[in-house]
């Protein structure tokens with residue numbers, strides 16, 4: 001059963017948790033108890049494929065779904081039509097004890113697909129299981145990648161509608177094109193004048209507007225979320241931590257039971273939190289290294305225990321990490337405070353009222369036992385892309401390059417030589433202008449349109465442009481609405497008319 005991080009009454013089945021997204025008291029839903037796995041479980045994973053590994057893990061959390069149902073969801077989500085690598089989340093050895101976990105082989109070329117291909121399947125079943133008659137309206141605030149991945153996952157899924165808000169001029173050109181060309185009879189895409197946090201706050205406000213929600217329900221609609229606050233988003237992400245570990249064992253890179261580090265380019269704290277859940281379940285994880293960009297609110301927090309969102313917001317080369325309020329951190333706070341929901345609720349109130357909170361010494365200690373953090377500037381990111389390509393002929397997108405750079409800092413600072421997995425969250429082609437400029441200089445990208453840049457990056461690196469990105473050039477623009485953040489509720493109302 002799932003309960004709220006803020007202590008509100010109510011226990012929810014997995015299907016109910018996935019259907020609602022957010023707990024009624026505004027908290028996040030978390031499993032009441034975590035499964036504890038032994039070495040035998042891990043050993044068994046080694047010989048399985050991604051689909052089978054996922055089935056083993058999902059089953060532990062979805063005990064109201066049958067094995068057949070979970071299988072069907074996985075088949076639909078991680079199919080050869082959607083993913084261009086049959087390993088789904090392949091692990092590539094880079095050098096020595098360092099590997100890269102590539103999470104961008106799905107339909108939108110970024111790691112959000114790992115979760116957002118599966119969530120609609122789980123949700124669709126959840127509606128059936130709970131006898132839901134209403135149409136589910138998915139509201140998404142995106143810093144770039146979530147939006148497209150959610151649109152791709154929910155497009156034309158029965159009994160759902162999806163409205164995506166992205167920061168106007170705050171996403172890459174390709175990201176924007178991916179969204180505004182989205183097909184499907186149940187989708188809407190809106191640019192909001194403001195940054196990602198404005199869009200996210202706007203969505204949260206709509207969720208917390210109980211009058212409007214009542215109004216909606218009277219008209220046969222219910223709100224839900226595909227943002228990483230939904231447990232159905234987080235759960236699929238736990239799988240690839242286990243899967244990559246099994247791959248390392250299988251490849252002979254580590255011994256079964258040996259500890260590894262994961263370096264995770266972090267924004268909303270969903271990806272890295274899934275790694276923490278994996279660790280709590282028994283995966284041999286040494287450190288989770290949280291890599292941030294210039295919006296380094298998480299680095300400060302993990303070092304000092306003080307979360308202060310009152311700071312300048314920067315647009316960086318890694319826009320999917322341009323975030324000052326990391327929603328999923330609330331689940332970490334819940335875990336490290338031993339489920340002390342009153343404490344968590346207090347900190348969240350302080351965050352809302354004062355923009356800042358400080359966790360106690362004990363919690364900070366528990367956090368630092370596992371987490372280490374640093375950040376990389378844009379200049380350091382460009383440097384990392386260029387160096388990694390020169391040395392290993394490996395092409396990193398800016399988010400992955402942030403992780404790489406932070407890992408270099410970690411290794412230098414701590415001397416820790418534990419085998420390490422760098423989690424790669426986007427195809428370099430999704431950010432091709434930045435990557436091409438880093439690798440071949442500003443002349444290479446200058447004056448070219450986005451698609452010429454894609455082709456040039458392919459020519460320079462010998463890597464293939466993902467088909468879905470290459471095909472964007474021929475697609476019609478279907479969504480062109482730009483609104484102010486104060487108008488978000490009105491826009492949703494109009495969309496549902």
Ligand SMILES: *Cc1c(COP(=O)(O)O)cnc(C)c1O
Nearest residue numbers: 145267268269270271320425426
């Ligand atoms: C969303 C995203 C991130 C950040 O992941 P979180 O789970 O929000 O921490 C990093 N890189 C890319 C490419 C992303 O799309």
